[in-house]
Amino acid sequence: MTGARASGLKTSDLTRQRRRSAWLFLLPMLVVLAAVAGWPLVRTVYYSFTDATLATLDAYARVGLDNYLWLMRDPVWWRAVWNTVLFTVVSVSLETALGLVVALTLNAHLPGRGLLRAAVLIPWAIPTVVSAQMWGWMFHDLYGVVNAALLGIGVIAQPQAWTADPNLALPVVIAVDVWKSTPFMALLILAALQMLPQDIYEAARVDGVHPVKVFFRITLPLIRPALMVAVLFRTLDALRVFDLMYVLTGNSRSTMSMSVYARQYLIDFQDVGYGSAAATLLVLILALATVAAITLGRVRFEAGR
Amino acid sequence: MAAVTLRGVRKSFGRFEVIHGVDLDIRDGEFVAFVGPSGCGKSTLLRLIAGLEDLSDGDLSIDGALVNDLPPARRGIAMVFQSYALYPHMTAYDNMAFGLTLSRTDKRTIEERVRAAARLLQIENLLERKPRDLSGGQRQRVAIGRAIVREPKVFLFDEPLSNLDAALRVQTRMEIAKLKEDLRATMIYVTHDQVEAMTLADRIVVLNAGRVEQVGSPLDLYHRPRNRFVAGFIGSPAMNFLEVAVVTAEAGAVTIALPGGATLRIPVDGAPPPAGTRLTLGVRPEHVGVAEQGMPATVLAVERLGGETHCHVALEDAQRMLVRMEGDIPISAGDRLRLNLRGETAHLFDDVGQRL
Numbered sequence: 001m002t003g004a005r006a007s008g009l010k011t012s013d014l015t016r017q018r019r020r021s022a023w024l025f026l027l028p029m030l031v032v033l034a035a036v037a038g039w040p041l042v043r044t045v046y047y048s049f050t051d052a053t054l055a056t057l058d059a060y061a062r063v064g065l066d067n068y069l070w071l072m073r074d075p076v077w078w079r080a081v082w083n084t085v086l087f088t089v090v091s092v093s094l095e096t097a098l099g100l101v102v103a104l105t106l107n108a109h110l111p112g113r114g115l116l117r118a119a120v121l122i123p124w125a126i127p128t129v130v131s132a133q134m135w136g137w138m139f140h141d142l143y144g145v146v147n148a149a150l151l152g153i154g155v156i157a158q159p160q161a162w163t164a165d166p167n168l169a170l171p172v173v174i175a176v177d178v179w180k181s182t183p184f185m186a187l188l189i190l191a192a193l194q195m196l197p198q199d200i201y202e203a204a205r206v207d208g209v210h211p212v213k214v215f216f217r218i219t220l221p222l223i224r225p226a227l228m229v230a231v232l233f234r235t236l237d238a239l240r241v242f243d244l245m246y247v248l249t250g251n252s253r254s255t256m257s258m259s260v261y262a263r264q265y266l267i268d269f270q271d272v273g274y275g276s277a278a279a280t281l282l283v284l285i286l287a288l289a290t291v292a293a294i295t296l297g298r299v300r301f302e303a304g305r
Numbered sequence: 306m307a308a309v310t311l312r313g314v315r316k317s318f319g320r321f322e323v324i325h326g327v328d329l330d331i332r333d334g335e336f337v338a339f340v341g342p343s344g345c346g347k348s349t350l351l352r353l354i355a356g357l358e359d360l361s362d363g364d365l366s367i368d369g370a371l372v373n374d375l376p377p378a379r380r381g382i383a384m385v386f387q388s389y390a391l392y393p394h395m396t397a398y399d400n401m402a403f404g405l406t407l408s409r410t411d412k413r414t415i416e417e418r419v420r421a422a423a424r425l426l427q428i429e430n431l432l433e434r435k436p437r438d439l440s441g442g443q444r445q446r447v448a449i450g451r452a453i454v455r456e457p458k459v460f461l462f463d464e465p466l467s468n469l470d471a472a473l474r475v476q477t478r479m480e481i482a483k484l485k486e487d488l489r490a491t492m493i494y495v496t497h498d499q500v501e502a503m504t505l506a507d508r509i510v511v512l513n514a515g516r517v518e519q520v521g522s523p524l525d526l527y528h529r530p531r532n533r534f535v536a537g538f539i540g541s542p543a544m545n546f547l548e549v550a551v552v553t554a555e556a557g558a559v560t561i562a563l564p565g566g567a568t569l570r571i572p573v574d575g576a577p578p579p580a581g582t583r584l585t586l587g588v589r590p591e592h593v594g595v596a597e598q599g600m601p602a603t604v605l606a607v608e609r610l611g612g613e614t615h616c617h618v619a620l621e622d623a624q625r626m627l628v629r630m631e632g633d634i635p636i637s638a639g640d641r642l643r644l645n646l647r648g649e650t651a652h653l654f655d656d657v658g659q660r661l
Binding site for chain 2 (some may be wrong): 197199200202203205206207208209210213217218221222
């Protein structure tokens with residue numbers, strides 16, 4: 001396409017017609033995206049430079065960068081950033097490692113593999129709000145099954161307030177996320193594993209390569225492109241995490257994520273200007289993380305050769 | 306270099322037995338080809354020798370040592386796969402060196418071996434490339450190079466040329482023949498292409514439905530096929546088979562009646578069957594002559610290859626034959642011919658397909 005343009009060739013009627021119909025097919029999606037994502041995003045960015053409140057959405061004054069300057073000076077915001085980053089790094093690492101283990105197991109020729117594969121998907125299929133509530137009950141300090149079980153086998157001496165204890169709350173949130181999202185990782189990795197040619201594994205057997213070496217020198221490099229895409233998806237998901245924290249620990253500062261912080265200001269404190277500034281910063285951080293991941297991880301979205 | 310011995314080798318997948326007891330002695334330094342139609346078990350047999358499949362029964366020894374329970378890497382073999390099986394993320398050099406780097410061979414030795422193999426295969430300038438930047442023929446050379454650097458006792462080739470185009474196949478065939486001279490190692494070569502087997506092998510093993518039909522030198526199989534299957538499989542175009550009856554039998558020969566009234570005296574090895582026995586006559590297309598007198602035939606179709614002419618004919622009793630003639634013969638469908646057969650180049654098979 002660019003080659004034709006560079007060499008000054010006249011675009012044929014057929015090509016122009018094809019381009020027109022391509023835009024025509026894209027139009028409905030573009031309209032919907034602009035309405036449900038584009039417009040709210042523009043409004044949020046705009047409000048972040050105002051002192052609008054939920055009650056006075058139409059009457060506001062422009063305050064320039066004030067909201068952002070306040071945000072920079074709020075330790076609670078930085079706590080939320082730290083919580084989110086810690087949550088993201090730990091949960092995505094654990095999910096990647098466990099997902100690999102699960103995928104390699106499912107990739108082996110086990111009897112009943114199909115059933116196992118379906119069963120593994122269940123945590124991913126349950127809506128987060130439902131599974132978070134479920135785990136909330138299991139981690140309940142008085143009636144929860146986790147305390148009962150751990151007391152029973154003598155791991156802990158007294159019941160723990162899992163979701164209220166500032167030292168335990170974030171690990172609990174991470175554990176629930178790992179439980180929920182490992183299947184997603186496992187299935188993406190399994191799909192990549194099943195694309196690998198089998199003959200090179202036979203060549204490795206003839207070469208006498210130790211299975212551990214086969215994994216690190218052959219399997220891992222070959223599934224890396226798919227793995228990086230999966231990690232990127234999960235990272236973006238984890239950076240904007242909201243429902244898990246909100247259901248399990250409410251607005252508790254020990255687990256508050258950037259999204260929870262933004263929602264608290266937007267809805268609870270009705271401060272649309274300030275909340276919008278937090279939300280806009282979150283979008284900026286997400287964009288930066290994406291660019292960083294794509295450049296550093298050399299992620300390619302086309303099928304790897 | 307080593308001898309490979311198979312004794313009563315059997316292989317089953319679930320309830321299906323695919324190799325039904327194979328006995329084979331492959332001599333030190335010999336080039337043996339396994340040929341047979343698809344599904345005859347030739348690749349399975351090779352994979353059994355490689356250790357990629359486990360024996361269900363029988364014994365396999367390489368260089369005098371029983372290797373039934375040894376993993377592939379400890380059998381002293383190297384294998385070249387049909388699909389090349391190169392590691393896609395490694396350069397040609399790393400592909401060849403990978404097996405060695407793991408077996409604590411020092412760097413200098415590895416480099417020397419890889420360079421030597423690359424020189425032999427003329428791929429020295431391709432060593433830094435990855436498989437995706439190599440052509441099919443170049444990939445195949447890297448795969449062969451990977452086998453060479455292992456310095457195995459036995460080379461195993463699984464249809465190495467079948468993914469190459471015709472011209473490259475002929476060229477690579479010549480190079481494998483040269484490799485055989487240079488390396489002087491035992492080589493086992495699986496192919497469905499009998500031309501490859503005929504040109505490369507010291508001995509050919511013809512397999513059919515998991516059984517060995519015949520083992521012998523290429524010309525041995527061509528001139529003295531043990532049964533109708535081998536006779537039909539070896540030789541291109543394939544041998545003609547005609548239904549005939551014995552007229553008279555004597556010691557060491559039988560005379561048969563040909564369609565159209567003529568008779569033919571054919572020498573046989575064993576006791577000749579009595580007059581009246583129904584037999585199958587086998588004649589190769591290149592052994593049918595056109596003469597003034599002989600079996601009358603009508604031309605059905607002509608295929609002109611330039612250097613030779615293939616002529617499909619119908620005999621008096623409607624049985625069909627293929628006649629191969631040297632040169633571009635001016636002949637066309639509907640022409641009447643007289644065909645001349647010679648007893649020495651004809652074969653007789655009994656009702657179970659055994660050669661007389």
